[in-house]
Amino acid sequence: MEENDKIIPINIEEEMKSAYIDYSMSVIVSRALPDVRDGLKPVHRRVLFGMHELGIKATGAHKKSARVVGEVLGKYHPHGDTSVYDAMVRMAQDWSMRYEMVDGQGNFGSPDGDSPAAMRYTEVRMKKISEEMLADIEKDTVDHRLNFDDTLNEPTVLPTRVPSLLVNGASGIAVGMATNMAPHNLTEVIDGTVAYIDDNDIDIPGLMEHIKAPDFPTGGTIYGYEGVREAFLTGRGRVVIRAKSHFEEVNGRECIIVTELPYQVNGSELLKKTADLINDKKIEGIANVRDETSRQGRRLVYVLKKDAIPNIVLNKLFKYTALQTSFSVNNIALVKGRPQMLNLKELIVHFVEHRHDVVVRRTQFELAKAEDRAHILEGLIIASDNIDEVIELIKSSSNAEEAREKLMERFQLSDKQARAIVEMRLRQLTGLEQEKLRSEYDDIIKFIADLRDILGSKERRMSIIKDELLEIKQKYGDERRTNIEYSGGDLSIEDIIPDNNVVVTISHAGYIKRTDLTEYKVQNRGGRGQKGVATRSEDFLEHLFIATNHQYMLFFTQNGKVFWMRVYEIPEGNKTSKGRAIQNLINLESDDKIKAFVVTKDLKDEEYVNNNYVIMVTKKGITKKTSLEQYSRPRANGINAITIKDGDELLEAKLTDGNSQIMIAVKSGKAIRFEENKTRPMGRNASGVRGISLAGKNDEVVGMVSISSEDDNILVVSEKGYGKRSNLEDYRITNRGGKGVKTINITDKTGQLVSIKNVTDHDDLMIINKSGLTIRMAVSDLRVMGRATQGVKLINIKDNDEIAAVAKVIHEVDVEDDVIIDENLENEANNDENHTVE
Numbered sequence: 001m002e003e004n005d006k007i008i009p010i011n012i013e014e015e016m017k018s019a020y021i022d023y024s025m026s027v028i029v030s031r032a033l034p035d036v037r038d039g040l041k042p043v044h045r046r047v048l049f050g051m052h053e054l055g056i057k058a059t060g061a062h063k064k065s066a067r068v069v070g071e072v073l074g075k076y077h078p079h080g081d082t083s084v085y086d087a088m089v090r091m092a093q094d095w096s097m098r099y100e101m102v103d104g105q106g107n108f109g110s111p112d113g114d115s116p117a118a119m120r121y122t123e124v125r126m127k128k129i130s131e132e133m134l135a136d137i138e139k140d141t142v143d144h145r146l147n148f149d150d151t152l153n154e155p156t157v158l159p160t161r162v163p164s165l166l167v168n169g170a171s172g173i174a175v176g177m178a179t180n181m182a183p184h185n186l187t188e189v190i191d192g193t194v195a196y197i198d199d200n201d202i203d204i205p206g207l208m209e210h211i212k213a214p215d216f217p218t219g220g221t222i223y224g225y226e227g228v229r230e231a232f233l234t235g236r237g238r239v240v241i242r243a244k245s246h247f248e249e250v251n252g253r254e255c256i257i258v259t260e261l262p263y264q265v266n267g268s269e270l271l272k273k274t275a276d277l278i279n280d281k282k283i284e285g286i287a288n289v290r291d292e293t294s295r296q297g298r299r300l301v302y303v304l305k306k307d308a309i310p311n312i313v314l315n316k317l318f319k320y321t322a323l324q325t326s327f328s329v330n331n332i333a334l335v336k337g338r339p340q341m342l343n344l345k346e347l348i349v350h351f352v353e354h355r356h357d358v359v360v361r362r363t364q365f366e367l368a369k370a371e372d373r374a375h376i377l378e379g380l381i382i383a384s385d386n387i388d389e390v391i392e393l394i395k396s397s398s399n400a401e402e403a404r405e406k407l408m409e410r411f412q413l414s415d416k417q418a419r420a421i422v423e424m425r426l427r428q429l430t431g432l433e434q435e436k437l438r439s440e441y442d443d444i445i446k447f448i449a450d451l452r453d454i455l456g457s458k459e460r461r462m463s464i465i466k467d468e469l470l471e472i473k474q475k476y477g478d479e480r481r482t483n484i485e486y487s488g489g490d491l492s493i494e495d496i497i498p499d500n501n502v503v504v505t506i507s508h509a510g511y512i513k514r515t516d517l518t519e520y521k522v523q524n525r526g527g528r529g530q531k532g533v534a535t536r537s538e539d540f541l542e543h544l545f546i547a548t549n550h551q552y553m554l555f556f557t558q559n560g561k562v563f564w565m566r567v568y569e570i571p572e573g574n575k576t577s578k579g580r581a582i583q584n585l586i587n588l589e590s591d592d593k594i595k596a597f598v599v600t601k602d603l604k605d606e607e608y609v610n611n612n613y614v615i616m617v618t619k620k621g622i623t624k625k626t627s628l629e630q631y632s633r634p635r636a637n638g639i640n641a642i643t644i645k646d647g648d649e650l651l652e653a654k655l656t657d658g659n660s661q662i663m664i665a666v667k668s669g670k671a672i673r674f675e676e677n678k679t680r681p682m683g684r685n686a687s688g689v690r691g692i693s694l695a696g697k698n699d700e701v702v703g704m705v706s707i708s709s710e711d712d713n714i715l716v717v718s719e720k721g722y723g724k725r726s727n728l729e730d731y732r733i734t735n736r737g738g739k740g741v742k743t744i745n746i747t748d749k750t751g752q753l754v755s756i757k758n759v760t761d762h763d764d765l766m767i768i769n770k771s772g773l774t775i776r777m778a779v780s781d782l783r784v785m786g787r788a789t790q791g792v793k794l795i796n797i798k799d800n801d802e803i804a805a806v807a808k809v810i811h812e813v814d815v816e817d818d819v820i821i822d823e824n825l826e827n828e829a830n831n832d833e834n835h836t837v838e
Helices: 012-032 042-054 065-075 081-091 127-135 165-168 186-198 206-207 226-234 266-278 310-320 344-385 387-395 400-411 415-422 431-456 458-476 608-609 823-831
Strands: 102-105 121-124 144-145 151-156 169-172 178-181 219-222 236-242 243-251 254-259 286-291 302-306 324-330 332-335 337-341 483-485 503-505 512-516 542-549 552-557 563-564 594-600 611-616 622-627 650-656 660-667 670-675 701-707 713-718 722-725 753-757 763-768 773-778 803-810
Touching: 042 065, 042 127, 042 151, 042 286, 065 121, 065 206, 081 102, 121 127, 121 701, 151 503, 165 186, 169 400, 178 332, 186 206, 186 344, 186 458, 206 344, 226 344, 226 431, 254 310, 254 722, 266 286, 266 302, 302 310, 310 512, 344 387, 344 400, 344 415, 344 431, 344 458, 344 650, 387 400, 400 415, 431 458, 458 542, 542 594, 542 803, 552 650, 611 701, 650 701, 660 753, 713 803, 753 763, 753 803
Parallel strands: 219 483, 594 650, 701 753
Antiparallel strands: 102 121, 144 151, 169 178, 178 324, 219 236, 236 324, 243 254, 254 302, 286 302, 332 337, 503 512, 503 542, 552 563, 552 594, 611 622, 611 650, 660 670, 660 701, 713 722, 713 753, 763 773, 763 803
């Protein structure tokens, strides 16, 4: 035959296809995926079997790791020694395995990513729970197959009494698929398995009453239950895990103390990344981070800055660092050699089926052995009953073979029985030994009957499985390590910021900030006020309003554009801080200023945006109504809200439900009241219609209110600190576009009108001077008076100071008790020659 005749031409495409399929199946079946029955991959199974063969039991001495690795490599696992040692190391790490299978001695690494020592330095032996996984392996309970060189047999699966796949989980990347199974608590898993044995029709929610959630070796807290439920029901889900933490005061500084990290999080890496985030200003409020972890346990200390709020800092750490991670459950395991996605019940069903198979095979093995022994005992008893004749027979035989044949012929014995009699020792001829034979025979007959009963009754077999499981639970069961926070969920930005009431202030020069409402106290009327904000000398506060952190804000500019922002995106500051320039937050043009704002709920809610409107008014008295839906699609550069004519500018914008009444007030002290439906809805680019006629060239609109309740009072404030509230019914309803009626008596003493608000007794009033002083008072302190009066003194005005802004606040009971009373200021206010307090 010529050389070329040995070459067989093959299509390379077909060859690559078949070769790759062979390779991928090998990876799937023989390397990366665990078997559903014992929960082990081949390498873990071989490590345990190798230790079993070497006799390295839990009660024996530790043996060098290299010895075990060599045994496994040489006999069963022809891959790299690193792969075997790494697998064995992981089986010994209490932060990797919920229940370790190997008892290691020496350096086996650390949760912070430190490498284990080389295998020549470390020593291992089995854990007691591993012996339970190998129990009865010598009783033909599982199939064996030839090893890689066909010289030895190795088990295809272990006859485990422990539901290892659920208890310890597994992870592996095969070809075209991967598995990632979470560890669970042994006590819970056995309770769930027993519940299934008692009632095969139990559903997954029924099992979940016993098996609550994964239980990770490193503890932590499962945040939110939806992912757990999904994983149990379908075999796939995302479980969110948070570190366990608490607040502590250390050396007078507020600290966040972390005592448990999420599963598989590297502590030193976490600290390194946290430090980078602090340096990059992504996380603020942390002064220092220390790792105080010791033999007593994990302890990470985050020292906070003085003004930091611990809860907010902790939530930011959850958001941006590995203090919160997710474990993606993907329950793929080999079922009869095929990869399959399994839910919670299927995992339990396959384990129970495996245990049932093991119990049947063990019982058959023990029955065969017992019947064999009973058969021999029957022969020995016959021999002892006829001992003299048996001795004579043996003595008269020339060799053992002849003796055996004679015995078989004389007493109708089997070959096994005859051999046992020939090999019988002389001491078995004593009376005591003969009694023992009969006693043993009686016991073994009972044992055989019992074994046959087991094989004939599934209930008995299930009862045995259950009893063995409860024994495992009693020996190795422990408490949960991982807490479950059922109310949690996916962390969104809203979770980082509490939905508190806040005061948002915008200064004349365009500085904005938000401050917690509780920083402002209620003062009695006529007080001087508290210093509200540090502004530059030429700056003063111009806008102030109340919102909650999670609401949306629409900013309307004097040129008629609208911008979007969430309230929590506004930089936080205390009462005396200046705030941030608004142009740094919004793409505002240099010649534009924020003049109005609307606080809304969710702009993605179609029903909400279609049933609400924005009413706008300009300084020249033009008004316009537009559906909120027109403003529900934010753009970074803003969009047109209204077309502004030359010489005019947008002054005010209000959110309405379409059925309210509108009041517009002008500087000259007049106000008009008309029905909102007198103004039809227009598009964003329309310029609007006349709302009020001005009294002259210098007159202009100072404010607009939207009234939805007849119980509202109208509050007006003049620039020199006078104000009053009047009944709504004092203002008759007219058509829009008129001159309006008098709302306050304007004099030199009062100054011109600066603000109009609709209020009730439940509101508080916040007044800010251009100098930055603030005062907060209850509206109920102001009596109702006629609309044509000049009102009462609300705040002391010094020198050339004037009122800059007025806002109403929902009157809160908890602030009521904290009234500031300053008698000196009260007296000074009452003695002021410039006015009398009514």
